[in-house]
Amino acid sequence: MIGNTGMRPSRRSLLTGGAALATTALLSSRSHRAGAAADLHLTAGPARVILRDSPSPETGVWAYDGSVPGPTLRFRQGEIARIAVENRLAEETTVHWHGVRVPNAMDGVPYVTQKPIAPGETFAYEFRVPDAGTFWYHPHEHSFVQVARGLYGAFIVEEATPILVDRDLTWVLGDWRLGADASINDDFGNHMDTSMAGRIGTTVTVNGRLPQPLVARRHERIRLRLINAANARIFALTFAGHQPWIVALDGQPVTPHEPDDGRIVLGPAMRADLVMDMMGGAGERFAITDGFYPQFTYRLLEIAYADEPLRDHAMEAGIALPRNPLPEPDLTAAERHEIVLGGGMMMGGDMMGGGDMMGGGMMSGGDMMGGNGDHIWTINGVSATEHTHEPLLLLKRGRSYVFALQNNTGFHHPIHLHGHSFRVMSRNGVATRFMEWRDTVLVAPKERVEIAFVADNPGDWMIHCHILEHQAAGMMATVRVG
16 A cells, blocks of 8 residues: 655754764665775676566676676765776777766767777776766767666765765666567667657666665655666656655755655756655555656655664754855856757657758758758757767856757757756746756756856867767767867
8 A cells, every 4th residue: 555644854954954974875786985096997898687577587788897787986075086997898988977077088978088998998087076966977989879778877976074864875767678588679779769759668777677665764864866877768756655855966966945846857867866754654655656758657666664663753964965166157247158959850740950961970950851860950950960070169268158958849858068067047037946056957848948157177078968869860069168
């Protein structure tokens, strides 16, 4: 039986106070903890894992160190990450440290920041981690295939003084298109996926397995780090009988608040850190439901309460996280740019665009389909299907910028900017309620979202849709900071 509601901790108890971390328990694959001088090694290669319950056979995947997700990499804020990546795949690869503000040469974009890692070769990444928070890593080479086959993992940077919780959990949400024999369907990049909502799978996993109940105890406090590692699936999670508080988005602290409409919405590549006081009674069960696609709403998993409470009252310590050292944009002096998202198959069935090839993996938005189905999506009228191309914008280092993201398509687009975090200022002219820093923002059909940031990280940086089929089919560009 699914329970109803329990007692709620007071708003004051959640927003005041603070203390050191009590207990950490990670519900993910193996974890690698690095010290200031520690070197880590990751191997990308084929593996076989169990994605479905017995008697389903194993699934052939591509994985880091043989597991899906790959090892959780943990650092303390300010440490230097040294990670050697060995490629045992039959094709080139790279690793992008999603959301981590790395030097340009460490960003993992093939032919833009590095030569791809060839089969049998190893590339050493080294960078300091400036921000505490929840990040992740994945390839940026052939990513719509490599990520869909399982190449991703969590990258956690701990605060110097973490908030007080009983358990710190990471859930990497995966989405798989599996056949009856549990093998991964190899219909990557088909026209339906690339021109519409992307590759949405048939099986959802949490930390590489079919979701299992979360066993909790009354008055336990849990920090839950959610990472959407899917190619295209958007999640909208509701927690029956519970009031999760959002304390960080895309790794960056935010004023603790309850989610709008009680839903945690995560587009591909997006993250959210939640704090929940577990208030259910002995033996009660509560559903966590994903309802982003209303016609396909399903129960992701359940929270199941043990018989004995953890303590006799809820915690009183505060949950506000310390801010990271992000430069605040000067909106009075900011330079503004329009970033228009176009193309794709519209809801009414009409195809946007068509055009002439312009060479170099780019084309105009005039005749976009033009006999080449790869060029389907555009940014500012240009479709770029290769990483290497002329920058869309030249930005001056240290200057503040406002990008107005205008989605003229019939589909959602999670837009990711490399090398920076940005403030989400407004949606359709309505100011956001909280100081919302992100590296990936979900832009709804016909929506206009304004973001602001300081271009303080020199180099060529990708800006692209993180529905990976949309990126591969043209919705990516580069901005140059110099």
